[in-house]
Amino acid sequence: MAKTTINAALLYSALDAARQQRQLSWRSLAADIGVSPSLLSRLGNGLKPDTDGFATLVRWLALPAEQFFASDATSGRADQEPDLMAQLAPLLRARKDLNESDVRYLEQVISATVERARAKD
Incomplete structure (x- = not known):
């Protein structure tokens, strides 16, 4: 069974999008x-957050934690694109x-479109 880890680059990317x-x-984002600002700095350097930091970040992003999980097979791959959603x-x-209803609807539409595009590959 593959070990599951936190994809720090993906989490950092989502935080950067929200920051921008x-x-x-x-x-200011850290506040x-x-x-702490150092938590975000460590993420930017590819280091994984502690459990409490991770929980705080994903809760603030209002995204499922699983979205930032990676298995040994995919974590650390330089060519891996961040998840579009x-x-x-x-x-x-x-x-x-x-x-909130509009956001959920748009997320479903975008996810379905991405899945259809991937299926054509």
């Missing part, structure tokens, strides 16, 4: 989330003109 959407510095979800959730 909100036009925050990394230090908004309630974590991990990048888009924080942007959708940050929109003030979308309610």
Whole structure:
């Protein structure tokens, strides 16, 4: 059975997308989330967060923790693209003109479109 780990690059990418959407510095983002700036810096350097830090980050992103899991076979691969929904979800959730139902609907539409595109490959 493959070991499951946290994909720090993917988590950092989702946080960066949310940070850019909100036009925050990394230090301001850390304060908004309630974590130390050094936690975000370590993520940026490819290090994994501690359990409490990980839980705080994914809860703030309002994304499922599983989205940031990787198995031994995929973690650390330089050619692995960040998950599209991990990048888009924080942007959708940050929109003030979308309610939770709208966000869920758009996530479903985008996910279905990505799956269909992958099936054609």
